[in-house]
Amino acid sequence: xxxxxxxxxxxxxGGLLARRLSAADAGIEQLVLADRAxxxxxxxxxxxxxDLADPAFVDRLAAERCDTVFQLASQPGGQAEREPARGxxxxxxxxxxxxxxxxxxxxxxxxxPVMVFASSIAVYGTGLTAQxxxxxxxxxALSYGAHKRMAEIALADFVRRGELEGCSLRLPGIVARPxxxxxQASAFMSELxxxxxxxxxxxxxxxxQASAWWMSGECAVRNLLHAARxxxxxxxxxxxxxxxxxxxxxxxxxxxxxxxxxxxxxxxVEYQPDDALEAIFGRYPPLDDRLAxxxxxxxxxxxxxxxxxxxxxxxxxxxxxQGDNHDRTPHP
Amino acid sequence: xxxxxxxxxxxxxGGLLARRLSAADAGIEQLVLADRAxxxxxxxxxxxxxDLADPAFVDRLAAERCDTVFQLASQPGGQAEREPARGxxxxxxxxxxxxxxxxxxxxxxxxxPVMVFASSIAVYGTGLTAQxxxxxxxxxALSYGAHKRMAEIALADFVRRGELEGCSLRLPGIVARPxxxxxQASAFMSELxxxxxxxxxxxxxxxxQASAWWMSGECAVRNLLHAARxxxxxxxxxxxxxxxxxxxxxxxxxxxxxxxxxxxxxxxVEYQPDDALEAIFGRYPPLDDRLAxxxxxxxxxxxxxxxxxxxxxxxxxxxxxQGDNHDRTPHP
Numbered sequence: 064x065x066x067x068x069x070x071x072x073x074x075x076x077g078g079l080l081a082r083r084l085s086a087a088d089a090g091i092e093q094l095v096l097a098d099r100a101x102x103x104x105x106x107x108x109x110x111x112x113x114d115l116a117d118p119a120f121v122d123r124l125a126a127e128r129c130d131t132v133f134q135l136a137s138q139p140g141g142q143a144e145r146e147p148a149r150g151x152x153x154x155x156x157x158x159x160x161x162x163x164x165x166x167x168x169x170x171x172x173x174x175x176p177v178m179v180f181a182s183s184i185a186v187y188g189t190g191l192t193a194q195x196x197x198x199x200x201x202x203x204a205l206s207y208g209a210h211k212r213m214a215e216i217a218l219a220d221f222v223r224r225g226e227l228e229g230c231s232l233r234l235p236g237i238v239a240r241p242x243x244x245x246x247q248a249s250a251f252m253s254e255l256x257x258x259x260x261x262x263x264x265x266x267x268x269x270x271x272q273a274s275a276w277w278m279s280g281e282c283a284v285r286n287l288l289h290a291a292r293x294x295x296x297x298x299x300x301x302x303x304x305x306x307x308x309x310x311x312x313x314x315x316x317x318x319x320x321x322x323x324x325x326x327x328x329x330x331x332v333e334y335q336p337d338d339a340l341e342a343i344f345g346r347y348p349p350l351d352d353r354l355a356x357x358x359x360x361x362x363x364x365x366x367x368x369x370x371x372x373x374x375x376x377x378x379x380x381x382x383x384x385q386g387d388n389h390d391r392t393p394h395p
Numbered sequence: 396x397x398x399x400x401x402x403x404x405x406x407x408x409g410g411l412l413a414r415r416l417s418a419a420d421a422g423i424e425q426l427v428l429a430d431r432a433x434x435x436x437x438x439x440x441x442x443x444x445x446d447l448a449d450p451a452f453v454d455r456l457a458a459e460r461c462d463t464v465f466q467l468a469s470q471p472g473g474q475a476e477r478e479p480a481r482g483x484x485x486x487x488x489x490x491x492x493x494x495x496x497x498x499x500x501x502x503x504x505x506x507x508p509v510m511v512f513a514s515s516i517a518v519y520g521t522g523l524t525a526q527x528x529x530x531x532x533x534x535x536a537l538s539y540g541a542h543k544r545m546a547e548i549a550l551a552d553f554v555r556r557g558e559l560e561g562c563s564l565r566l567p568g569i570v571a572r573p574x575x576x577x578x579q580a581s582a583f584m585s586e587l588x589x590x591x592x593x594x595x596x597x598x599x600x601x602x603x604q605a606s607a608w609w610m611s612g613e614c615a616v617r618n619l620l621h622a623a624r625x626x627x628x629x630x631x632x633x634x635x636x637x638x639x640x641x642x643x644x645x646x647x648x649x650x651x652x653x654x655x656x657x658x659x660x661x662x663x664v665e666y667q668p669d670d671a672l673e674a675i676f677g678r679y680p681p682l683d684d685r686l687a688x689x690x691x692x693x694x695x696x697x698x699x700x701x702x703x704x705x706x707x708x709x710x711x712x713x714x715x716x717q718g719d720n721h722d723r724t725p726h727p
Contacts (some may be wrong), residue, residue: 147556151491159483190632198530202551202632209552213545219534220541224479300522300534 068129071136072096115157125164140207154210166226178229186212196351219302230302235276238373259320270336273345276308279372307352307362319366400461403468404428447489457496472539486542498558510561518544528683551634562634567608571705591652602668605677608640611704639684639694651698
């Protein structure tokens with residue numbers, strides 16, 4: 064991993080990854096950050112601004128001939144559901160265009176480019192069975208999830224054809240995203256942490272018993288980097304990994320926040336469950352993630368570490384330089 | 396089913412379906428047949444010639460506002476593997492464009508358009524487990540199969556959004572295709588029948604023990620029509636059906652041919668297995684097709700009926716009017 068491209072680099076996860084790779088000790092020779100608007104970043108990274116929906120922009124990125132590409136750019140699930148044409152354009156067509164262009168351009172040293180694609184647990188949809196494993200039928204409840212699944216299949220096909228290396232990672236809700244309006248329907252998971260950390264009231268749109276899959280931005284970055292370095296022989300046939308997660312109820316997360324910030328914080332939470340959100344984000348069953356663990360992927364280990372990682376990740380080293388409501392990170 | 400559009404109507408399965416629906420007793424008011432080159436057809440059908448890769452052609456088809464659309468047009472698996480850009484264009488992009496355009500144009504009477512999409516058993520790929528069912532992991536061994544799977548997911552998403560009705564059918568090798576060069580890697584399955592029917596020698600590229608999934612064109616047409624009439628309440632959540640099949644070894648098919656045409660025909664077959672073909676077409680395991688049978692889908696019942704249906708289907712009522720090596724039928 065010497066020449067690296069990150070799409071969606073001004074987004075939450077993209078920004079954390081960019082910060083990590085721009086550090087001097089990361090040993091990256093060339094770090095190319097792509098997004099619709101650049102953001103400040105420490106180190107020697109270079110920004111390329113443009114819209115992934117523009118084929119010329121995709122070609123320009125491929126012409127960098129990076130050995131490793133993190134495809135994090137996406138139209139969030141809520142927005143994609145309201146604007147299906149734009150959703151298809153970014154989350155499917157442009158993603159495939161990028162795979163194709165990067166495969167065709169190749170790398171500086173002739174090795175196959177490694178593509179790490181940020182997929183999502185949105186591929187599963189609602190009505191999940193008692194335990195999720197690699198045979199769980201997928202019935203996405205959002206076009207976002209349908210397109211993520213389609214792109215996973217496309218990436219596996221590029222690998223089969225010998226044109227790319229790499230894999231797709233199914234990311235759960237990543238916390239704690241920056242506060243403020245976001246396109247993600249799951250934004251409440253981050254908002255809960257920020258509110259209780261700040262000592263503010265929080266109206267929770269799912270019940271205390273709602274069980275969700277959790278991962279910090281810090282942990283997501285570790286897994287993305289691990290994926291980029293994973294040997295082909297350690298890959299699964301479909302080149303898709305369900306990452307390990309912490310499966311926690313909202314009450315368990317509130318407990319962990321109360322443990323860190325004081326018991327009084329519990330009283331700040333009022334549960335007003337929304338049926339639709341509860342159905343999508345409150346019914347995640349246990350996950351059989353043994354394969355991913357054996358392959359070296361990780362979760363945040365404990366609720367306390369989840370909180371610590373999540374709120375540490377929030378310290379902004381990246382500041383978006385212009386207004387931009389197009390979030391590029393991979394969660395619905 | 397009053398106004399019907401068939402894409403790939405000059406292909407093998409498309410032609411059989413067109414012939415059936417153009418019969419006076421089919422009760423179709425308007426039958427629109429689309430393909431790159433028209434073919435003669437009895438009845439009141441109307442041809443529209445064009446390339447599905449052309450967005451204007453797709454819009455023109457959608458403007459017919461048919462209540463039922465059979466999307467049979469495809470780039471065959473062998474060709475798509477050699478020309479991946481064209482394969483993606485037809486089997487994925489244009490197929491999704493058609494879904495989108497038909498959903499957007501709607502129907503004459505305001506009901507949701509019914510889309511019946513010809514998918515393929517190529518979605519499974521090699522390395523199948525002991526029995527195939529609806530939880531079998533899919534690892535397509537051809538881009539054709541990857542794109543078919545992606546289009547299945549897209550159609551299910553249009554249905555979920557309330558913009559289309561219908562479903563995808565996974566078709567096995569359909570016999571007996573017309574003789575002559577075809578893009579399908581599975582063409583030998585049809586060629587075997589034609590050769591033995593005609594009393595000609597046949598060099599079989601898979602072994603006598605090779606087990607494949609078989610269906611006649613006649614049977615495929617019955618299933619396509621059944622799919623178009625299937626009530627939404629009878630559909631599966633993923634809107635994808637693995638059709639029932641006859642699982643037969645090559646030796647069993649040769650037996651059935653010998654039974655019909657005389658025992659001497661056995662000596663016409665020489666087995667010269669090709670490892671690659673054997674891996675793809677000779678290792679199909681048993682199939683749990685109970686769900687599809689309960690829903691009313693059918694197979695050819697017996698090897699003898701398979702042969703009878705397959706060779707009857709071969710009688711050409713449709714003659715392609717110009718040279719065209721672009722086959723539109725759904726099998727690899």
